[in-house]
Amino acid sequence: MYLRIPYIDRVGIVHDITLILAKRETNIISMEVQEGIVFLECQDVLQDQRIEFVEELSSISGVQEIVEISFMPSKGRAEQLEAILTSVQDGILAVNQDSIITQCNPAAVRMLKLSAQQVPGQPLGSTLFKNLLIQETLQTGCQHNNREVFIASDHGYCVVNTIPLRNKCDDVIGVIAVIRDTHDVRNLMRSMTTSLPMTFADIPFVSPVMEEVLGQARRYAASDSTILINGETGTGKELFARALHSASRRAKAAFVPINCAAIPDTLLESELFGYTEGAFTGAVKGGKPGLFELANGGTLFLDEVGDVSAHLQVKLLRVLQEQRVRRVGSNKEVAIDVRIIAATNRNLEDMVSDKTFREDLFYRLNVIPLLIPPLRERFEDIRLLSEIFLKRFAEKLQRSVMRFSPLALQRLEGYNWPGNVRELKNIIERAVNLVDGEEVQSEHIFLGRLSGSTAAPTLVQFETYQTLEERLGEIERVILQQTSLRFRSSRRMGAVLGLSHTAVLKKMRKYELPLS
Incomplete structure (x- = not known):
């Protein structure tokens, strides 16, 4: 009653x-x-x-x-507290000065792998008592905020906050530890900082060769196997990597990119694998997780993987084989579940032959190869991409430019594009900055010094030709020969030269030039 x-x-x-x-x-x-x-x-x-x-x-x-x-x-308050502790995702653990558990919610039981016998009223294990910084807080009375510590959890590490409990005499009589799974912390950071996902629908193309490549990529996305993307610089390898991630079962998890060529070898190891406190001079207090841990459950994109040093190639191979990672300066290993997408603009097979890239690592990375064609081999996409970039930069720079002149387009389509899509994008941005009216003219297109520039075409040193027709024929032969090196089909050559593809074939046969 x-x-x-x-x-x-x-x-x-x-x-x-x-x-x-x-x-x-x-x-x-x-x-x-x-x-x-x-x-x-x-x-x-x-x-x-x-x-x-x-x-x-x-x-x-x-x-x-x-x-x-x-x-x-009191019963109402206890039930309310129980409901609160049960509903929160963070682990909450209260311990008195004798290391006896006085409060423990289900999340803490799960993360710390406590047994049924370790519920309130039982002592906390000495390892957890120390690793969770509870012992240190009891001894010093200082609280810890967002300290990353190693525990025997599913993800190896967790973030801990400790709060000392004091009596009226200001003596520390207990500690509350708030434990947060690092996986949850990273998911929260990702949801707040990541941009919109990139999909295959965001890759514009009209060329048959790109249609075939995207068809392959869509099939590969469903797999969890490692993918090695090959392609020249500026072809959009990271764009494909992000689209592969977005189309995979890992789409809701992290996509973590790193350019292996942009980071010194001494720093790359700690970036990939993380480090513990005191591992080296300048190490952050509490240590730092590596990119493998940050990508756990998701995708790690290793761009320019051909630039990884021999020392790191060994460690990278071990992680790929065992799916476990060890931080620099630690003897603890953490299990990871990461899909690797690697990319390079170098010929790894040649590097294997030259003993500059490990053969076993190459086979680990080259499970599913994906080749991104250079822009010069997808001639049909040049106009489409140019118009997309024109519209984008006109809006960004608030210019009224709306189109290309025929000569400007001919100039763009006649260039070899050694820098591929990245170079095209930069050239269009420059052109938009130079235009005063609504149309980009040929003089607004500043191309590089490579083939396709404004330099005069290479001429043959003539000796004893008698007629103008013979001289023009030799120049025509040189033009056809140079154009065939840049554009691998008669249709693309014809579009550049203003001829039908049958006329191109006829002239190639006339001058006994090889047809690709």
């Missing part, structure tokens, strides 16, 4: 209540006294005696009323 008894404060009111219960031989189970209210839990009173019992309590001087309630306030 639970009762709520509001009263006017006076000395002895609790004594009077207990006297009545003692007189009636009714056992008091618990009593809570707040300012102006007594909450009473006692054994049940028979129904026919309840009215008399209530009237007797009501007759006590100062008692305002007797209200029957469903539970004691």
